Amino acid sequence: MSVAKSKRLFAVIAMLVVLAMTVTACGGNGDADGGDGDTADLVEVKIGVSSPFTGDVAALGTGIRNGAQLAIEEAAPELEEMGIKLSMLAVDDAADPKTGVNAANQMVSDSAVVGIVAHLNSGVSIPTSAVYNEAGVVQVSPASTNPALTLQGFENVFRVCTIDTVQGSFAAEYAYDELGFTSVAVIDDSTPYGEGLAAEFAAAFEAKGGTVTSKDKVQVKDQDFTALVTKIRADSPDLIYFGGMYTEAALVSKQSKEAGFEGPTMGGDGLYTQQFVDIAGAANAEGDFSTSIGLPLVEQPKGQEFTDMFEATFPGQTIEAYDTYAYDATMVVVEAIKAVAADLGVEEVTSAAGKQAIIEAVAATNMQGVTGIVSFDENGDTTNKAVTPYVVRDGAWVPYTN
Amino acid sequence: MSAELGIIAQQFVNGITLGGMYALLALGYTLVYGILLMINFAHAEMFMFGAYVGLFTLQGLSRIAFFTSSGPALLLLYVLTFLIAMIATGILGVVIERFAYRPLRHAPRLAPLISAIGVSLFLQNAALLWISSRSLPFPVLFEVRTFRIGGASISSMQILIIVTTIVLMLVLDSFVSRTRLGKSMRATSQDRDTAGLMGIDINRVIALTFFIGPALGAAAGIFSGMYYGNIKYNMGFIPGIKAFTAAVVGGIGNLRGAMLGGFLIGLLESLAAAYISTGYKDVIAFVVLIIVLIFKPGGLLGESVAEKV
Numbered sequence: 001m002s003v004a005k006s007k008r009l010f011a012v013i014a015m016l017v018v019l020a021m022t023v024t025a026c027g028g029n030g031d032a033d034g035g036d037g038d039t040a041d042l043v044e045v046k047i048g049v050s051s052p053f054t055g056d057v058a059a060l061g062t063g064i065r066n067g068a069q070l071a072i073e074e075a076a077p078e079l080e081e082m083g084i085k086l087s088m089l090a091v092d093d094a095a096d097p098k099t100g101v102n103a104a105n106q107m108v109s110d111s112a113v114v115g116i117v118a119h120l121n122s123g124v125s126i127p128t129s130a131v132y133n134e135a136g137v138v139q140v141s142p143a144s145t146n147p148a149l150t151l152q153g154f155e156n157v158f159r160v161c162t163i164d165t166v167q168g169s170f171a172a173e174y175a176y177d178e179l180g181f182t183s184v185a186v187i188d189d190s191t192p193y194g195e196g197l198a199a200e201f202a203a204a205f206e207a208k209g210g211t212v213t214s215k216d217k218v219q220v221k222d223q224d225f226t227a228l229v230t231k232i233r234a235d236s237p238d239l240i241y242f243g244g245m246y247t248e249a250a251l252v253s254k255q256s257k258e259a260g261f262e263g264p265t266m267g268g269d270g271l272y273t274q275q276f277v278d279i280a281g282a283a284n285a286e287g288d289f290s291t292s293i294g295l296p297l298v299e300q301p302k303g304q305e306f307t308d309m310f311e312a313t314f315p316g317q318t319i320e321a322y323d324t325y326a327y328d329a330t331m332v333v334v335e336a337i338k339a340v341a342a343d344l345g346v347e348e349v350t351s352a353a354g355k356q357a358i359i360e361a362v363a364a365t366n367m368q369g370v371t372g373i374v375s376f377d378e379n380g381d382t383t384n385k386a387v388t389p390y391v392v393r394d395g396a397w398v399p400y401t402n
Numbered sequence: 403m404s405a406e407l408g409i410i411a412q413q414f415v416n417g418i419t420l421g422g423m424y425a426l427l428a429l430g431y432t433l434v435y436g437i438l439l440m441i442n443f444a445h446a447e448m449f450m451f452g453a454y455v456g457l458f459t460l461q462g463l464s465r466i467a468f469f470t471s472s473g474p475a476l477l478l479l480y481v482l483t484f485l486i487a488m489i490a491t492g493i494l495g496v497v498i499e500r501f502a503y504r505p506l507r508h509a510p511r512l513a514p515l516i517s518a519i520g521v522s523l524f525l526q527n528a529a530l531l532w533i534s535s536r537s538l539p540f541p542v543l544f545e546v547r548t549f550r551i552g553g554a555s556i557s558s559m560q561i562l563i564i565v566t567t568i569v570l571m572l573v574l575d576s577f578v579s580r581t582r583l584g585k586s587m588r589a590t591s592q593d594r595d596t597a598g599l600m601g602i603d604i605n606r607v608i609a610l611t612f613f614i615g616p617a618l619g620a621a622a623g624i625f626s627g628m629y630y631g632n633i634k635y636n637m638g639f640i641p642g643i644k645a646f647t648a649a650v651v652g653g654i655g656n657l658r659g660a661m662l663g664g665f666l667i668g669l670l671e672s673l674a675a676a677y678i679s680t681g682y683k684d685v686i687a688f689v690v691l692i693i694v695l696i697f698k699p700g701g702l703l704g705e706s707v708a709e710k711v
Contacts, residue, residue, distance in 0.1 A: 054535035056634065190681065217681035221640060223630045226416035227675035227683075234409050247537060254631055259412075260548060260555050278539045279632045 042085035043346050047072060047333055048107035049088055049326075050118035050128075051143075052095035056221075056247040059275045061120050063320025064142055065090050068117050070309055070323075071330035083346040084337065089113055093124050100124035101131060108135035114355055115140065115333035115362075117326060122146030122193040129157045136352060138359045140332050142325035145269065145293070146196045150379040156359045158380040160329045160371065161322070162293040162387055164193070167268055168200025170387040171241070171291045175266060176208040178389075179289070181238040183211040187228070187252065189244030190217045197268045198243030205241075213237040218248060229256040239263045245270040250279035257284040264288045272321045272390055272397055282395035289400065290390050292321055294371045296399040300324060302370045328369035336361035408553015413672045419560045419629065421668020422567035426622035427645035428652070428660040429574065430615030436591045436655035437611050438507075440514050444498060444521035445619060446642020448491050451525060452620020453633040454533060456487040457540055464543060476544055487624055488617035495616030496609050503612075504605070529635035537634045540627035563625045570621060571661050574614065578657060583610065591655070644671075647691050653704020662702060666690075 049068040052061030065088075072088045079086045089107055093100035100119055107113050108131060116132055116139045119125045125144035132139040133154040141149065141159040145167060150157055175181045184205055188198035195217075202212050213235040216228055229252065232240060240256060242249040242265055253265040253276075265271075266289040277285040297303040297319060306327065310319055340357045341349050348354040366375045372384045389400040427449055434442040460483045463469050469479040502521050506514045547558045578584035589597040590607045598604045626641065627633040648667045652659025667687055674686035694702060 054530065056537060058536050187680075217679075219681065219684070221636075223626070223637075223640075224416075224420050224671070225680075226420070227413055227672040228680050230409060230412045230416060231676045250632075251630060258546070258548065258557055258559075260550075275537070279537060281539075281542075281631060 042080065042083055043349060044087070044112045045079070045084050045114055045337060045349055046087050046089045046110060046112045047330060048110075048113045048116040048118065048137075049090045049330075050093045050100065050103045050107065050116070051120040051326075053090070053092040055094050055096075057095050057120065057245050057270075059273050060143070060270075060320050060322055061093075061095065063323045064117070064120060064326040066310070066314055066317065066320075067142070067323035067326030068330040070306075070313055071327045071334060073313070074309070075331070075334040079334070079338070079341075082338065082341050084341060084349065086334070086337070093119050093121075093128075095121050095124065097124050097127050100128050104128040104131040108132060108137050112350055113137060114337060114350055114358055117142060117329045117333065119144060120322065121191070122149055122196070123191045125149050126152075126192060129154055132156055136355050136359070138333065138336070138355070138362050140329040140362065142329040143269070143322040144193070146192045148192065148196075150381050155363070155380075158332070158362055158376050158382075160325050160332065160369070160374055160382050160384075161269075162385050163381055164196040164200050164268070166385050167291055167293060167387050168197045168243075169204035171266065171268065171289075171389075172201045172204035172210070173208060174291070174389050175239060175241075175289070176205060176210050179239075181210070181263075183213050183235075183237040184239045184241050185214045185216070185232040185235060185237045186212055186241045187216045187218060187243070189220050189242075189248050191220060191244065193268075193270065194242075194244035196243070198241065201241050201243065211237075218244075220244070220248065222248060223251060225252050225255050226259060228252075229259045229261055232256065233259055233261045237263060240265045242267040242271070246273055246276035246279070250276045250285070253280040253288055254284045266290065269293055269321055274318060274396065277392055277395055277397070282392075285392045285395070288392045290397065291387050292390060293387055294325070294384065295386050296388050296390075297324065299399075300370055301368065301372060306370045324370040328371050328374050331367065331369060332362055332365050332374060333358070335365065335367055409676070411552065411554035413676045414669065415554060415556050415560060417669035417672030418665060419563050419668070420672060421648075421665035422564050423622045423625050423629075423664075424641065424645045424648045424668050425661045425664025426567055426570065426618045426625075427641055428648040428664045429571070429657060430619045431646050431649040432652070432654055432657060432660035433611050433615045435649070436657075437587065437594075437608060438503070438514075440503070440511070441518070441646070442503075442615070443515065443518040443642075444502075444525065445615065446638035446645075447522050447525035448495060448616035448619035448638070449623040449626070449641055450529060450633070450635065450638035451494055451623070452487045452491040452616070453540070453623030453627045453637065454529065455490045455620065456483050456624035457538060457627060457633060459483045459486045460541065460543070464541075470543065479543070484621060484624060487620045491620035491623075492613035492617035495612040499609060499612040504608075526635055526638075533635065535635065537632040539632050540630075542628055542631070559629060563629060566621070566625075570618060574618070575657060583607075587611065644687070647687065651691055651694050651701055653701030656701070656703045659701055659703035666702075 049065055051064040052058050076086045091103040093103045120143045122144040125141050126149055133156050138156050143161050145161055145164045147163045147165050186198050186202045188194040242252050249267045249271045264287045269292040271290040272292040336358045339361045340354055375383050377383055390397045391400040430445045463479050469475050498521055502517045503514050548555050586602045586607050644667055648663035649660045652663030670687050670690055671683050675683040
């Protein structure tokens with residue numbers, strides 16, 4: 001092939017490429033223009049959602065994303081009429097503080113993000129709250145229960161779930177008064193969530209007159225608790241209380257029963273997922289207790305409505321512990337966006353002043369959510385302090401009744 | 403037996419079960435080091451890979467009604483599961499050696515080390531993306547019975563793990579010390595180049611090493627799945643570190659040392675968790691490692707080899 005010929009060939013190819021690009025671009029524009037007449041006029045507003053979508057506690061984390069997605073899909077048409085195009089920006093925090101801070105920075109660097117529904121783990125929520133505070137964006141946590149989160153003096157931090165002090169002391173009183181346990185071995189997983197919950201439980205249990213036979217710490221990702229449960233068995237307490245997540249708690253339940261310990265394992269909302277039963281084995285988990293924040297879904301004011309909506313959108317998936325909380329947390333932000341859009345105008349929603357106004361609107365929230373009446377006290381904690389005890393019966397968590 | 407003695411006995415049972423798994427995994431580190439003087443950081447992933455192959459084989463085969471129909475058939479099912487997982491993982495080990503380590507055999511010693519870390523990351527992330535990011539329950543198809551002896555109890559699962567581990571170790575030990583192939587492995591370990599000159603096919607011996615180590619690692623992985631009831635993509639990391647420690651404590655390159663080290667680390671961990679602190683059990687295991695290395699730098703059974711000049 002001569003040089004001239006190959007040059008000509010190159011020119012032809014180049015022209016074709018340019019032509020193809022132009023056509024694609026036209027097509028793109030055409031779609032945008034043709035689809036909705038006024039899409040271009042809508043103000044783009046996003047709600048950031050972050051929780052563990054991968055890793056050990058992904059079951060609870062993806063549930064949070066599902067709940068938030070339901071709320072956003074439900075609210076989107078109404079906001080579109082107001083001139084706002086609402087969407088979700090979901091980022092994985094892998095239940096890891098470092099990944100969580102990266103996720104937080106990624107979300108707040110998008111100026112369209114006016115509110116954050118995040119995170120699952122208190123250990124992630126606490127460091128990221130500083131990022132949200134710096135950026136002046138509201139954070140509503142659906143699931144982080146460590147009291148320290150809202151005691152940092154950040155006016156932008158809220159949560160729709162009950163705190164560990166409430167949950168831990170509720171569990172202790174319930175175990176002592178209703179279930180009749182008088183001695184307990186307390187274990188925690190060395191995370192802010194697990195430590196906080198276990199400490200509250202132990203203090204409240206002793207205050208009731210119960211005995212704490214031992215207090216131990218384990219590490220997240222440990223698998224072998226046989227030595228620990230053997231030691232606990234020797235003290236023969238009535239109950240093991242585990243402050244932590246289901247991954248370790250399920251192994252404690254399994255290994256304690258295999259070691260011949262006859263008492264149940266009890267824990268907080270971190271255990272309240274079917275995965276706990278699957279990992280421990282149904283026979284071992286039978287009779288184990290957990291407490292979870294709020295009322296059981298069937299007793300929640302809009303529980304049935306939520307269940308129907310969930311099953312229509314996510315067929316084949318199960319509702320996890322925090323789905324309804326994520327839904328309510330997202331709705332809190334949505335309501336604040338609506339209020340600010342009405343007050344300051346649609347254009348102002350994504351400005352710094354708009355984001356500040358959203359924080360103020362969230363603080364003043366008083367709405368009927370799926371989990372009950374949602375409103376916040378001066379710290380940003382929910383005023384809804386219901387906690388429900390659950391027990392494993394026939395391989396599934398059910399609300400405990402005497 | 404007094405209650406206190408019973409508890410100590412129980413902690414020994416716990417520790418030996420755990421130590422058996424560490425020891426099986428440690429053998430893989432020590433075999434490869436003995437022959438190539440290389441630390442195979444991807445070995446922890448053999449533990450994970452073996453467990454996944456074991457799980458899928460078990461799930462697949464248990465759909466065939468025959469295997470769950472009677473006791474002997476169930477035993478056959480488990481034997482097959484172990485065989486398939488060990489062979490598949492062994493083959494993976496050979497493939498990794500062929501493509502990730504052999505091209506670097508004459509490169510500076512850091513290069514294969516980094517390659518091994520790369521393989522480890524690759525395999526972990528492959529399992530994360532292609533299989534699941536969550537823990538998968540590992541079914542146990544037979545009834546686990548618990549036997550009580552004095553104050554201690556031992557489950558049929560623990561007996562199975564301890565017995566199988568010891569059998570596998572005895573087989574390996576006599577393979578290396580009695581057979582022709584074992585002899586060529588020992589020769590290669592002593593001096594690779596001279597062994598080659600004596601007519602030993604070095605590549606074959608190295609491939610064999612990379613088959614045996616991962617196969618044993620796979621067995622440990624399945625035990626871990628059966629014992630703890632679940633497996634996940636990063637399950638190899640912590641046992642990998644412990645097993646590597648065990649290999650070093652025992653004297654890296656020495657097979658019996660790796661076995662001893664594995665049981666020692668398992669026991670130490672159990673006793674430390676029981677009598678000192680659960681939170682610090684890993685710290686205690688590593689403190690022992692450091693103490694051993696200060697007084698016996700070659701490890702407990704390691705030979706003190708003079709530096710080659």
